[in-house]
Each structure stands twice: as structure tokens, then as C-alpha cells.
Amino acid sequence: MRKASGHNKKEGAVKKGAWSKQEDQKLVDYIRKHGQGCWRSLPRAAGLLRCGKSCRLRWMNYLRPDLKRGNFGDDEEDLIIKLHALLGNRWSLIAGRLPGRTDNEIKNYWNTHLRRKLIQRGIDPDNHRLGCHTAGPSNLPKWELVSHGDEEDQEADSVTVCSSEASGLSAPLPDLNLDLTIGLPFVSGNKFHAEQIQLGC
Template sequence: MGRSPCCEKAHMNKGAWTKEEDQLLVDYIRKHGEGCWRSLPRAAGLQRCGKSCRLRWMNYLRPDLKRGNFTEEEDELIIKLHSLLGNKWSLIAGRLAGRTDNEIKNYWNTHIKRKLLSRGIDPNTHRPINESAIPPSKTTTPNEPVQFDLAGPDQQQTVKPESMVLDREEVDNNNNNNSTSSGMTSDEDFVLNLELSVGPATTRSYRYESTRKANPDSVESTGRWGSELFRTTQAEVCLCCRIGFHNESCRNCRVSDARTIWESKIL
């Protein structure tokens, strides 16, 4: 299937944004809200493609952005989240209030990588550099697809790394009813559970389709992996809290409807 360009490239400005362009974009979004990025530039009087407008807004102009240096706590949270999620910058950014995926990605590449190397830790595997040379047997690296048994013992499915967030909670639910009284599990538990969840690779790919129930306040939604239907419910505790990094700068720590967890297969 051919792919049309995101916008007509001719007569489009490129490169750094001017103050005037910023003002036009901010004024337009204040008045009309975010969205419809394709039609926004024309409506706002900008000679930019929609993608460029979206990026400028998301990474620079959004009023809720936190400017300035990363704190030590943010550093450690990023490292922790990266060890669990890999290069899923948007997921990581979602757990650091006021930070963008682009900002975190840049910060990772310019600061944290070096910081970890100076500690003797491989930034890709989060293992000691000596140990990283040894191929792991039944463990996984953050970017490696992980197998989770969602559909039965003979029908394992490939789940992308971001789903590890959900799967930890699923594992917690299914296997860890005997976890600590606070409902939290230690990082060691998580590593162990991930290892137990690894299975043989499959080439089948699944497209997840979710359908939010009509009531937006509902904590339930349905989802589909391939032909399998699932019901999901909201988790009460976000990942930061679960990994022992509860912090007030994370909006998900403050808001209870952090994420969904796989609850049960309903078909």
C-alpha cells in the first residue's frame, strides 16, 4: 500500500521555529484545543506541516512542561523504568510529569548512558559490563519480545516490551496473591516473574484492539488479541509505586487510574 506524504512539502517552513510561529500555534491551541494536526497549520496560519506543529507543541510549547535540569530522583526513576521498559520513551515520559519523550531520550543518550557506564553498568542490559558479555539463558533484555501465556499453554503470544507493564501486574495478580501485605512486590520478585513467563518464540503477530466502554468514567474496557477477547480493569497502583519509586512529580502516582491490567479472558 502506497503512502502519501504527511503534508504537501512545497511552501512549508522547516527548521527552527520563530517566536511568531510559536505564538500562532499557542494562540490557536488555546482557542481550539489540541488535535486535527493535519488541518491545524492552515487554520492557524502556519506554513508548517502538522507533524511539525504537533512536535513543537508537545516538546516545547505545552504549558505543563517542566523546564530545567533533571533531578537525581528523576535520573534514578528513568534508569529504573528503562530497565523495565527499554527504549519506550513515551511510556517513560508518561511517568515523569512535565517531561517529554524527546527530552528523556536526549537526556538518556547524553547523560545517563555515561553515568551508567561510569558505574560499570551496561546501559542496554542494565547488567554489570562484565556480565553483559555472557548471553543470558532464560532472561530477557528490555527490547526483546517476551512471551506471555495469555491464551493457554499451547498458544503463547508475542507481546511487545511495553506490555511488560501490564504483564507484571498480571503476574502479580495470578501468581503473587501471597505478595507483601501492602500489595507491593520487590524488584527481585519482578525479575523472577518475568523469567518464569518466558516461553518459546512464535512468529504470530497479534493486533490489539481495544474498545472503551461508552461510559468514559468506567474502569473497564474490552480488548482483543487476535481472535481472543479480553476484559481489562484499571490498576490502582502505578508502576512507580510498584517498583518503590512513588513520587509526587509523577501524575500516575497521584491519579489512581494509572493503567489497565489484564483481568480475564471473556471469550
């Protein structure tokens, strides 16, 4: 079905592809009883022919009880756009600001909906700078800086100020004024517990 993986060399005959209802049920039942614990040993203990990574992904993205499925609201869309402008493709951090949403879901939504939306508004989705020219989705638009006069400076990672009126965004990006103290509801371990992002722009 999918490409053979080199990283399953120790996994024996692991199943790949879409999850069945029975597999989902086994995973949910096991985690309800025993908690998440060690993902590597979980599949065997739960009676699943999956690798630990696959189980983790399935649980995190679809089976967790606190997930909010369904369409993104306008406020969520707006928040994702603003967070992406600040954080880039740090999907897990963005997901941390959207309770009930997963990084994978946000990433997919960005790539399929929001990217296109920004392009139609004439905004480069990669750097959130206002582009000009026609924003035809099929052609790669040419982007130009809004406020940087120095052409040599185009690769600099300074934040470019886009006019909110021109860009169609509800607020100019550097004035987002978001409190980006990351309270991560789903991060386990101590990796990000103290992580805070101060908005410096």
C-alpha cells in the same frame, strides 16, 4: 537544511527547521482558542507554513504549559534508569511517569547523560546488566552477565540480577518494586487509557 522528506508531498511549501517566536506565538494562540483538534488542518487554520506533525511536536515538546523545563533532579534520573531497565526504550511510557517531562527530552537526556553515567558505573545501558572490565567511555566495553551461568542463555530475555552494591544503583533492578500502573497525563484518545504494566520481575 535537513534532508528532504518524502512524506510532505501533499504539504506544498512547508517550512522546516527551527521555530521562530512568531510561529510559536501563532501556535500557542491558536491552541488556546481552539484546542488541539486535527493536527493536519491546524497549521493552515493557525496561519503556519508547517506540517501538522511539526506543529504537534513543537506543542508537545516545548509549548505545552505544563512542561517542566530545566535540569533533571536526582530522583528523576533514578526513576528514568529504573523505568528504562523495565521498559526499555519506551520513552513515551517513561515520560508518562515523569510529569512535565516529554519523551523527546527523556530520550535526549538518556542518550547524552544517563547512558554515559551507567557505562562509567560499569553497567550496560542497553540491558542494565553489570559489565566488567574498564568502563572507559571511548571504548566499547565488554559486558558480561552477572548471574547467568549458562552461556547459551545470554540472549534470553530473562532479567539478570545485578548486585546493587556492585552496580552502584540504589536498588537491585528486579526488586524495584515500582508501582507501574501507567497513568498517562498526556495521552489523547483511548489508546493507553486502560494500559497497566504489572511488574513481573
